[in-house]
Amino acid sequence: MLIIDEEHRFGVKDKEKIKQLKTNVDVLTMTATPIPRTMHMSIVGIRDMSVIYDPPHNRKPVQTYVLEYDTEVIKEAITRELERNGQVFYLFNNVEGIQKKADDISRLVPEANVAYAHGQMTGTKIEEIMQDFVDGKTNVLVCTTILESGIDIPNANTIIVEKADRMGLAQLYQIRGRVGRSNRQAYSYITYQKDKLLSEVADKRLKAIKEFTEFGSGFKIAMRDLEIRGAGSLLGEIQSGHLEQVGYDTYCHLLDEVIKEMKGIEITPETDLQIDLNVTSYIPDEYIQDANQKIEMYQNIALCQKEEDIQNVTDEMIDRFGNMPLEVENLIAISRIKYLAKNLKISKIASKKESVLFIFEPNQFRLDLEKLVKKYGNKIKFSAGVKPMVTLKLESNEEKQILKEVTDFLK
Numbered sequence: 001m002l003i004i005d006e007e008h009r010f011g012v013k014d015k016e017k018i019k020q021l022k023t024n025v026d027v028l029t030m031t032a033t034p035i036p037r038t039m040h041m042s043i044v045g046i047r048d049m050s051v052i053y054d055p056p057h058n059r060k061p062v063q064t065y066v067l068e069y070d071t072e073v074i075k076e077a078i079t080r081e082l083e084r085n086g087q088v089f090y091l092f093n094n095v096e097g098i099q100k101k102a103d104d105i106s107r108l109v110p111e112a113n114v115a116y117a118h119g120q121m122t123g124t125k126i127e128e129i130m131q132d133f134v135d136g137k138t139n140v141l142v143c144t145t146i147l148e149s150g151i152d153i154p155n156a157n158t159i160i161v162e163k164a165d166r167m168g169l170a171q172l173y174q175i176r177g178r179v180g181r182s183n184r185q186a187y188s189y190i191t192y193q194k195d196k197l198l199s200e201v202a203d204k205r206l207k208a209i210k211e212f213t214e215f216g217s218g219f220k221i222a223m224r225d226l227e228i229r230g231a232g233s234l235l236g237e238i239q240s241g242h243l244e245q246v247g248y249d250t251y252c253h254l255l256d257e258v259i260k261e262m263k264g265i266e267i268t269p270e271t272d273l274q275i276d277l278n279v280t281s282y283i284p285d286e287y288i289q290d291a292n293q294k295i296e297m298y299q300n301i302a303l304c305q306k307e308e309d310i311q312n313v314t315d316e317m318i319d320r321f322g323n324m325p326l327e328v329e330n331l332i333a334i335s336r337i338k339y340l341a342k343n344l345k346i347s348k349i350a351s352k353k354e355s356v357l358f359i360f361e362p363n364q365f366r367l368d369l370e371k372l373v374k375k376y377g378n379k380i381k382f383s384a385g386v387k388p389m390v391t392l393k394l395e396s397n398e399e400k401q402i403l404k405e406v407t408d409f410l411k
Helices: 012-019 036-043 071-083 098-108 123-134 169-176 200-211 218-229 248-262 291-302 307-321 326-343 369-379 399-410
Strands: 002-005 027-030 063-068 087-091 114-117 140-143 156-161 187-192 274-276 346-352 355-360 380-383 389-393
Touching (some): 071 156, 071 187, 098 140, 169 187, 169 200, 326 399, 346 399, 355 399, 369 389, 389 399
Parallel strands (some): 002 027, 063 187, 274 346
Antiparallel strands (some): 346 355
């Protein structure tokens, strides 16, 4: 059996090289933040995945601040940590300027004993510096991303990251994980250059690191990283990026079918359901201005498969954007109609004058006619044939009422 710890530190080539040392080896990879390619393989079922959500006893989530660089905030953060006899990590990922940065911090907080370390030092030198820090001879350590993983110093409970917009999302999560390794409250200051216009990707990264602070959120961070960077290549060495030829969703769908086929699971082809009702259903610009957020919400609504999904999307929209206008309520109602109709093997629902037409897939008419006639009487009509049809006469032409009647009928 092969166990790879901190899997995100290895490239695809490295992992394959290790696997080739012995054929038919079982592999267990461990990490708080899987790379997009690994995450994607787990989601689509190529790899099994286990998630440990329980934190070690007495741990507290790290309090995270994402802000513009401000020397006063930095001074206060370091001073506060030193006052409770704690220690501070200061992440400055530039070897050339690291000594100057250490001197600047010494001047900013004179009572601090500052040391610095980076990857170009010899192993012995780094070990000496780290040992002094563990022994408490120094209390502020300015260093590069060498502390990203494997460092466990329970007394260090404040971390300051400079120019965080240049770092990856999983990397930031790992760096933040270097503090909060005892029962003390830990603090993380993720900073970016003052007045700097952040790129869209950097902005998304920093929002995600601020949003996901609770325990077990490495999995959510990895999911967001997958969304931001793309899934990479299953058969090649690329660990992130989109498959632009077919689009990500289509690719996942095709892959899912192949995996099911290989596992011997029967695949039932999905028919595309058409809904053409006389109702207005869309997300107005006044409700959600941002185009990306709007696309995200359309996608979430389209992916609803059951009542619980619809309820989750509704709650999220109200929580993020306020009460829903009528058009959005209609859109949600149509999503509900869609999953109800799919279960009944209906291929098309369309308005026709004062009625609604339900067209079934060929040879898929499974309704209890007696029960329907008893309830609806002459309000419904049946047409037999290759594609059976049911026509329901509506009581009202009001949009909300149309959707309610159709939903009740399908239920």
